[in-house]
Amino acid sequence: MSAVLDPRADMPRDPLALRRAGLTLLAIVLLWPLLQLAEFRPAALFDAGxxxxxGSFLAGFLPPATSGxxxxxxxxxxxETLAMATAGVTLAALIAVPLAFAMTGALSVSSIGPGRAVWRGRTVRGAARLLLMTLRAVPEVVWALLLVHALGLGPAAGVFAIAITYGGMLGKVYAEILESSDGRAxxxxxxxxxxxxxxxxYxxxxxxxxxxxxxxxxRWECAVRASVVMGFVGAGGLGQLMDQSMxxxxxxxxxxxxxxFLLLxxxxxxxxxxxxxLLS
Structure with missing residues (x-):
């Protein structure tokens, strides 16, 4: 009587399966107290009350308003929101491009051979990295809240808030993209x-x-959403209109x-x- 062969017997076993299972278990163990600290209780969404x-709140959203x-x-x-986001990202790019240029090690002249001022390039790159970190450390809505008190209500506070924070974000990512490119040319x-x-x-x-x-x-798309949020603190645009409607x-x-918002x-x-x- 011939033995029944198990088709899975000859399948190779994953040598990293145990390690992946251990890392998954460790992630769950570390994530659970964080979820508890954040009071993450999705079951509350399905409570009858x-x-x-x-349901009554969402029912009030229909039909959409269409009055002239x-x-x-x-x-x-x-x-106003589009203008705020576009002007803010444009100013942010003007901040980010020179800082990313200064921070990109692939453009360092000292990298092509021994130089007498290697420390100078490292100092400039370190200063640029620190400045970018400082710019993006404070959320744009906080800058908007501060600038509204300085500039008054209106989109100008939102433009400068986006320019400051997004300048740091764009500069950091620009430098990382340039560094990850093939630097041989x-x-x-x-x-x-x-x-x-x-x-x-070139x-x-x-x-x-x-x-x-x-x-x-x-980032421009993010700036559109951010400008909406900043409207709640007086920076104008769709956020301020949404605040009034709510x-x-x-x-x-x-x-x-x-x-x-969806159309934008x-x-x-x-x-x-x-x-x-176009660029491909």
């Missing part, structure tokens, strides 16, 4: 006597253009504003895809 309250006067206010607030240009700006423009940017453009558009318990207006995100996604295709 809470479901009834959420409100749509005119919505259009003005949308344009830039190094060859530096060894041939080219300047650092030319090495950046050695690094052609390889990293898609990633740089995609991340910039993503305080007046007007769910129809709030749902129309939320639909506008779709616009940013389409813009990112178009830029990547």
């Amino acid at each position: 809470n479901l009834r309250v959420m 006067d409100f749509l005119a206010l919505l259009l003005r607030a949308t344009l 830039a190094r060859a240009l530096l060894e041939a006597g080219s300047g650092r700006v030319a090495a950046l423009c 050695g690094l940017i052609p390889q990293a253009a898609q990633e740089l453009a995609s991340y910039t558009v993503y 305080k007046m318990l007007n769910g129809g207006e709030a749902s129309t504003i939320l639909l506008t 995100v779709l616009l940013a996604d389409a813009l990112s895809a178009g830029l990547r295709k």
